Amino acid sequence: TTIYTYNAAGELTSTTTPPTYASPSGITTSYTYDPDGNITSVTTPAGTTTYVYNADGERTSVTNGAGTSQAATTSYSYDSLGNVSQTTNPQGDITTYGYQNPAYPSLQTSVTDPLDRTTSYTYNSNGEMANKATPISQQSFFYNPAGQLVQSSTMSSSTSVPKIPTELLVGDMGGSQVTPVNLQSSSPTPGPPIQVGQDPVDIIVSSDGRTAYVANNGQGGGSTVSIVNTQTNQVTGTIDIGTSTAPGGLALALSPNGENLYVGDTHNATVSVVSTTTDTVVATI
Structure with a gap:
């Protein structure tokens, strides 16, 4: 039997799994929250992960191994619509995200990695991804009227394209x-x-x-x-x-x-x- 405990606000504060040979007392995972109900930490036998939020309730950082010398933090920035616009990994490498589709402002249209390589995305009128272009390849996606993906094709930089006769x-x-x-x-x-x-x-x-x-x-x-x-x-x-x-x-x-x-x-x-x-x-x- 797994045991669950809750605080006065009805938030899950811990889970404990049944005892096993490897874990005679079971494995307990604990959770803490801020006043807005956002999870601020998760603690397992392997360590603690902490979470920080801005005034809008958007998660701005995640720290794995919190409180130890191996602590590693990933941070997040957001645009005015609440979309993630930038992430910074524990090594300080930055990845940026673009959202340039007026019809679907929350759909990602570009991702630029720390090496300045950009992957672009375009969408059809239904908001379904139609094309994905990386520096070395391009993918196209086709859907049926029900919105189900029925075909995709990929062309890489080494793909031989037949010459169009003139x-x-x-x-x-x-x-x-x-x-x-x-x-x-x-x-x-x-x-x-x-x-x-x-x-x-x-x-x-x-x-x-x-x-x-x-x-x-x-x-x-x-x-x-x-x-x-x-x-x-x-x-x-x-x-x-x-x-x-x-x-x-x-x-x-x-x-x-x-x-x-x-x-x-x-x-x-x-x-x-x-x-x-x-x-x-x-x-x-």
């Missing part, structure tokens, strides 16, 4: 050139078209956006793949694939790691495997 390569089927088109202006990029092989029928771009591969049908001649540097819009090489006898007979695909280019010949029912390291055909399937 240019589109348009092939001239039946001709022998590819025209770069600016996606922002929807007009051809200044400069001459890129001269590739005869009858370009498919184009694919590497995941880093630096290299484009243009499949040229050849219109009965030898089908080829032109390698284009998208930074300079210059052809840097040509890969001989074989023969395709009808227009539109080639299709391109890249392996997930970008190490192989696959050239499908729909008329001859073959796939040529090209090493993007050596720019040579290494197999035909």
Whole structure:
């Protein structure tokens, strides 16, 4: 049986747990209070922790090991709304807190640690945390209509972000050139078209956006793949694939790691495997 005692104000002043082999008399925890009913101390066999409050009843300090040489105090400051604005740990390190959301003035919008690293928080119209940004990562949170978290995503400073293309390569089927088109202006990029092989029928771009591969049908001649540097819009090489006898007979695909280019010949029912390291055909399937 655990024993509880109270003072005249009905405040809990002590608890004593049942005796055990390790604690034959049980373990007693004692509590003291100020006139406003705030706990001012908690004493256990391990020591005493004391609490200090300001005139508004806000806790301004907590001292662990009070009355001993190991006493350690953490102090707190508050803004005009009663939000904790600053904490100082026993070593004197300061952490500050910001509250800049007018709709929800008690929601924390920033925390700056003693090393001056800031974590920021934003919220949606329901007061639910929508984003958390640290110096090295960003998290986004998504909720259902009931306010339950249904999805979160994290992007770190080392996360690879796919490059958003600003240019589109348009092939001239039946001709022998590819025209770069600016996606922002929807007009051809200044400069001459890129001269590739005869009858370009498919184009694919590497995941880093630096290299484009243009499949040229050849219109009965030898089908080829032109390698284009998208930074300079210059052809840097040509890969001989074989023969395709009808227009539109080639299709391109890249392996997930970008190490192989696959050239499908729909008329001859073959796939040529090209090493993007050596720019040579290494197999035909």
